[in-house]
Amino acid sequence: MMRIHLRVWRQAGPKAAGSFQLYTAENISANMSFLEMLDVVNEQLITKGQEPIAFDSDCREGICGTCGFLVDGRPHGPDACSTVCQLHMRRFKDGDTITLEPWRARAFPIVRDLIVDRSAFDRIIQAGGYTSVNTGGAPDANAIPIAKPIADAAFDSAQCIGCGACVAACKNASAALFTSAKITHLSLLPQGQVERTTRVLDMVERMDAEGFGMCSNEGECEAVCPKGISLTNIATMNREWWRALLKGRELIG
Ligand code: SF4
Numbered sequence: 636m637m638r639i640h641l642r643v644w645r646q647a648g649p650k651a652a653g654s655f656q657l658y659t660a661e662n663i664s665a666n667m668s669f670l671e672m673l674d675v676v677n678e679q680l681i682t683k684g685q686e687p688i689a690f691d692s693d694c695r696e697g698i699c700g701t702c703g704f705l706v707d708g709r710p711h712g713p714d715a716c717s718t719v720c721q722l723h724m725r726r727f728k729d730g731d732t733i734t735l736e737p738w739r740a741r742a743f744p745i746v747r748d749l750i751v752d753r754s755a756f757d758r759i760i761q762a763g764g765y766t767s768v769n770t771g772g773a774p775d776a777n778a779i780p781i782a783k784p785i786a787d788a789a790f791d792s793a794q795c796i797g798c799g800a801c802v803a804a805c806k807n808a809s810a811a812l813f814t815s816a817k818i819t820h821l822s823l824l825p826q827g828q829v830e831r832t833t834r835v836l837d838m839v840e841r842m843d844a845e846g847f848g849m850c851s852n853e854g855e856c857e858a859v860c861p862k863g864i865s866l867t868n869i870a871t872m873n874r875e876w877w878r879a880l881l882k883g884r885e886l887i888g
Pocket residue numbers: 794795796797798799800801802812813816856859860861862863864
């Protein structure tokens with residue numbers, strides 16, 4: 636069993652001033668997940684009549700993208716290719732002090748404590764991260780043959796869970812890795828060809844309008860991405876953007 640000291644960013648609301656508060660978590664098992672440790676701390680705070688620490692989570696299996704905050708300055712904590720819900724207390728030692736902060740980005744305003752508003756990502760997807768479909772019965776799964784290497788490459792990009800760690804790690808608060816993953820995923824597949832040209836123009840325009848910064852090829856996004864989304868997606872997005880620009884929006888049917 637461990638005693639863990641926590642420095643946690645507490646902020647009552649979007650407009651409230653925030654500050655770090657100190658807490659001590661007692662009797663923490665090395666087998667607990669990080670979020671279970673926070674659950675224990677919150678139960679103790681509630682018992683004492685204090686406000687629990689607000690943080691997001693849903694699946695707690697590393698697949699939904701809901702969780703995420705900075706653990707000692709690193710998005711999702713010290714483990715590579717992992718979400719914070721998959722982080723375990725065995726990664727820490729008895730007596731450690733751990734600092735927890737929300738994602739820091741203008742496009743992700745703080746809602747409360749460790750929770751930020753990531754709806755900017757939803758609006759980027761709404762701008763073009765979809766495919767046209769005909770209404771009617773579902774087509775047979777094998778009606779559109781797709782070569783295995785292309786299906787695999789599309790799947791690699793489709794693994795993005797929209798957590799926002801890439802933005803939090805980037806000194807420019809760029810959303811290029813997130814946006815490019817969806818653009819790359821759909822540009823590779825036959826179903827994504829209908830909106831291929833407008834998609835990249837509209838999603839990049841929305842990304843800029845939301846206040847995310849430019850990509851300057853620092854690579855921090857790739858280093859912290861829990862799904863290992865590669866920087867090559869950004870190169871593909873840039874190629875898609877130039878292709879769309881040269882093709883001309885006015886020529887797009
Ligand atoms: S690219 Fe990676 S870090 Fe960025 S939102 Fe997707 S899964 Fe999260």
